[in-house]
Amino acid sequence: MSTDSIASGGIAARIAGFVRRPEAGTLAGLIIVYVVFAVLGGGLFIGAPGWSSFLNMAAEVGIIALPVGLLMIAGELDISVGAVLPAASLTVAIISGHYDLPVYYGVAAALAVGLMVGAINGFLVTRTTIPSLIITIGTMFGTMGLTLGFTVMIAGSTGVFMTPDDISRALLGQFVGGMFRVTIFWWVAFVVGTFYLLHISRWGNWVFALGGDRESARNAGIPTRRLTIGLYMYSGFAAAFVGVSQVITFQSAQVAAGQSFIFNSIMCVVIGGVLLTGGAGTVFGIVFGTLTFAIVNQGIFFSGIDPNFGSIIIGTLLLAAVLSNDSFRQMALSYASKKS
């Protein structure tokens, strides 16, 4: 009896503890959204077609949303991901498609492009007092122009085709079970890596400290410049990775792809409970936010509702997420002050 009550007390305390965690609201939202679309969409959505359609989408946005979320926790924004993605696709397509060099040359060059744009972003953000929103808008336009200019100059058109070899196909462009893109497994790997980085290694503490108060973080001995540049290189790398996986899956690269990822990644992160002002957020929150976003976006096609309502739902979810976070935070702050 007594052990029972202790155990249940422990569970209750754990549940109470979880409910107060920032990602609890996001998880609740995710479950509600899934149930609603499962009811509307029926067997097709609950089965493999539904899961593959939203997981395929979530994986692509999710890989980019992770570093964008880390940057946001550190108090910065990255708009340039929307230009790095097509830049990477076209780098692969031009090197391995147009020039017929081995695919891994193209992949290596594309990832290097991502890392380089990230390094430039980080350098400019740490060396000037210009807000990162403006800097990354600038590098976005710059990367877009370079991509378009070089593509037309070299290939003579705005779309380039390529045929990947079997190995790169299996690693980056495969459809597992005929419908699940292999990117989903890469996303899981990115999640595990980022989870280690943010919640287990000391780098994670540094990221939170950076977003909380940059000046104090520097004074505490945290290499804030190196950390910021590293985070931007991570987001450039992730965007380039998605670009590489897209070109290998679809065997062609377009100049105009990628714009939608800018706001979509920010929305996933914010629905996931990360504060734009920095200092708070979790990897699981970002993952839940990404899944919610993808379920609404794809589930709408299974539900029989006019697909245009999808963006109304997503916008409302976004506002609901930030507003509930806001009131939770105020409650938490006022609760703390009462206690003291």
Added chain:
Amino acid sequence: MINIRVLLHSPAAASILSLIGTLVFYVVFGGVELGQLVGAASWLNFAANLGIVAIPVGLLMIAGELDISIGAMIPAGAMATAIISGYYELPIIFGILGALSIGVIVGFINGMLAIRTTVPSLIITLGTLVVMQGVVLSASKLLTGEASVALLAPDWAKFLFGQLIGASHQVIIIWWVAITVVLAFVVHLTRFGNWIFAMGGDRESARNTGIPVDRMTIYLFILSATSASFVGVCQAILFNSAQVSGGMNIIFNVIVSVVVGGVLLTGGFGSVIGIFMGTLTFAIVNQGIYFTQIDRNWSSLIVGVMLLLAVLMNESFRKMALNYVGLKRTKTKAVENE
């Protein structure tokens, strides 16, 4: 000498230099004939459509806020006009008023959320942006069944909002200049302008000195959403139809114009003339490239480089301006001591 100094220290300085720099670059490297460029309508039309939205967004930025929902408000304004006056064939005045009142409503919601919560306005307006995109798409689909709605405006509305002066220059250019003059007057010569700068400098202090900070924030959000829907109205009347177009580009174009125009994203610094010049510069970079021998595909690269150069210039000019004020004070002190 003094005049040049004063000019260099004004918020518009970097935008004027960017404008000159762009023109020089295009003339030297692109072989542009200036006369041909000045006579052309394309960049002025582009600038006017952008500029009417850029000024209120710039004012919001001076006040320390951001509005990206304008990206959905231009198609929303056009669609509302076309649905009310084109599809339902009500008098055009209802269409115009309907479109503008949607702007007022969305601006009011943005403003209310911005003042009632601590959520950054970038995120709030990202939410309303996405919602309004969905509303415009599904409203046109549900009400008319199509993604494009035709509109036949009467002559007076055509004359006021959709005229082509000399068969090439859109009448919206005159609206843009008029709005610039009126807002330059309001911002730089009335107390409302001072309030905006005070809000961007330090919101808390502004409130404590008795400035109705909340009311001003709501007005500014209403102004930006309404001017975006006004641009939509003009486009619908000019082109005789409204299309559902998901153009995110306008958001970045507006922000770039404002920032090149010398406005600080963090608030408290900027000028209407600067925003005007910034918009002109952006339009010349974007549209002027068609008059050069440079391949137009490089235009985004030029925009990006110009943006970064302009903000870096702004930063150093601002530092200079701050130092200069300090210098002047010490000088006058020195004079007093003598």
